[in-house]
Amino acid sequence: MLFQDSLGTPSAISVSALSLYLKELLETNDILQNIWVHGEVSNCKTYPSGHCYFTLKEGDAQLPCVFFKNARLRTSAPPLRDGMALAVNGRVSFYERDGKLQFYVDEVMSLGEGALFRKFERLKAQLEAEGLFDPARKRPLPVQPAIIGIVSSPQAAALRDMLRTLRNRYPLAQVIFAPSLVQGAEAPASIAAALDLLNEHGEADVIIVGRGGGSIEELWAFNEEIVARAIARSRIPVISGVGHETDFTIADFVADHRASTPTGAATAAVPDISDWQEDLAAKEQLLTTLMLDHIADLKDQMSYALRDLQRASPQNSIIQRRQQLDEYTDRLQNHMQHIISLRTEQLRGVSLQLHSLSPLLTIARGYAVVRKQDQTVVTNVHQVKAGEVLSIQVQDGHLSVEVRPS
Incomplete structure (x- = not known):
């Protein structure tokens, strides 16, 4: 107008x-x-x-x-x-x-x-009958993949979401990107070729096939037989992350793992390094606690052993023996001193007794002591014979005499 x-x-x-x-x-x-x-x-x-x-x-x-x-x-x-x-x-x-x-x-x-739904159901039934959906043929995903292959559109927001998720969760992994169309008439062949290319390259540990949400027509490339068979013949495990949580495609049924979104596919592909860090911190704390407890136990054992060693040590026995030796020595000295004193007194008594019996006293009073050559005291004439030499002890010396017959 x-x-x-x-x-x-x-x-x-x-x-x-x-x-x-x-x-x-x-x-x-x-x-x-x-x-x-x-x-x-x-x-x-x-x-x-x-x-x-x-x-x-x-x-x-x-x-x-x-x-x-x-x-x-x-x-x-x-x-x-x-x-x-x-x-x-x-x-x-x-x-x-x-x-x-x-x-x-x-x-x-x-x-x-509708026509698309009937086409979807026919292909789904055909591939299921061939065993492409069989859980037994699905392979487990690697726990710690080193290289992630991605099949998606270079312009897709889903690609940025997947890369960001992989970088945040597991920065250790490398990414090999195989660009492809993800909607339109040429998309199925493009997706299949990208999958085959990653398999020929052979370095990826797991492959993500992903794109964001859309209408059934926009997601239809992932319902085509050529894509399903490319996923099935892949030697590398494949994760399907197409559309939103409520969207299901043929690719989801054939893939080794189905994720509800591209971000979910990236999450399923790699571990979360923050979980490792938390687990490592917890194990470090546990190890520290165990080590401290073990050291404390060793200290207690050492204290017990030291006390036992001290109790079993010969040093205590030596100290006790030294003390006993000192006591015995003191007692022995006292005993010996007592014996010496006693013997001294006994000797003095015997000396006095001997002195009282000493021939010297007799000699001093004018007597003499006659001895034979072997110092035997002569007390009668029958002990000697003529010609024998005798010693006579007087007060101031000795006299030698010869016995003559009487």
């Missing part, structure tokens, strides 16, 4: 005025206010508020739809999900804030499953 002023010069209108015009134009069209539309559900999301937002698609055409909570409860509508074929009744209007046409749903009628 073009407005002109009084001079015939065109003048522009505001965005708000145009949005209001479009809204009124759509809402005054009786056909568009009560119409049934059919198509396949895609990008369906139900928020905590109870309102459901989805896109109704057919071929290349799509229609954004809003199914408010009160309308859902009033009509007892079944839960909506991607891949359902629906006929929806409602009205068309213009959402001014986002600048887009929207279909406000009042009632839904299920028409079964």
Whole structure:
């Protein structure tokens, strides 16, 4: 619509005025206010508020739809999900804030499953029958991978999220990036080629195939057979991290491990080094405690052993023996002194007795002592014979005499 002023010069209108015009134009069209539309559900999301937002698609055409909570409860509508074929009744209007046409749903009628969903189920059944989903063929993930392979789009925010997660959780790991398309007609072959390239390279310990959330059409590359078989023939364990938690693709079923998001895939691929640090700190504390306890026990044992050693030491026995020796020595000296004193007194008595009996006293009184050559005292004449020499002791000396016959 073009407005002109009084001079015939065109003048522009505001965005708000145009949005209001479009809204009124759509809402005054009786056909568009009560119409049934059919198509396949895609990008369906139900928020905590109870309102459901989805896109109704057919071929290349799509229609954004809003199914408010009160309308859902009033009509007892079944839960909506991607891949359902629906006929929806409602009205068309213009959402001014986002600048887009929207279909406000009042009632839904299920028409079964959509074409994409049926294609998904057929391939899923085929691959499951071939054993590609068998848990027995899935390999465990490495505990401490040194090299992580990533298949994703270089422009994807999911790639930045995965790299950041890997760097924060496990900076020791290296990353080999194999760029690929992640949506569109050429994406399946691109993803399969990137997987094969990482296997040919052979250095990765685990491979992450990931991209962020999107509609079923945007994630469809991961539902193609060529991608499923590339994952299945990979010699390296594969982690699938495609879309959001509620999104499931064929790649998820074939992969060795399915993560709900690309960030979850990076988390599953590597350990958390902070857990190691905490565990190491706890073990260090435990080891320190055990060492201190052990040292304390050794100190106690050493104290006990020292006391036992001191008790068993010959030094104490030597000190005791020395003391006993001193006591014995003192007692022996006293005993000897007593004996000496006693013997001295006895000797003095005997000496006095001998002195009293000494021949010298007899000699001093004028007597003499006659001895033979062998010092035998002669007390009678029968002890000697003629010619024998005798010694006579007088007070001042000795006299030698010869015995003559009488």
